[in-house]
Amino acid sequence: MATFRQPRPRLCRFCADPKLEINYKDVDTLRRFITSHGKIRSRRQTGTCAKHQRELAKAIKHARHMAMLPFSGEELR
Secondary structure, three states: OOOOOOOOOOOOHHHHOOOOOOOOOOHHHHHOOEOOOOOEOOHHHHOOOHHHHHHHHHHHHHHHHOOOOOOOOHHHO
16 A cells, blocks of 8 residues: 655745845845756755746846856757
8 A cells, every 4th residue: 555645835935935036136045946958847846836937037038148157958959
């Protein structure tokens, strides 16, 4: 008989710590939320809430436009 583990509830790190802010200039933080191919990770993978996921996507796109983040992954270069 298989036992199933209860999934741990994920808390949005931005809701948990109000001091953290999403800024397009903070490239090190934004890199955590993109894959090695350059795609934006989903809410299910990152555990962020809908509000902060939208802000993250906007900041990542802004950083890409300002050439701080690549549009494609590092592996493709």
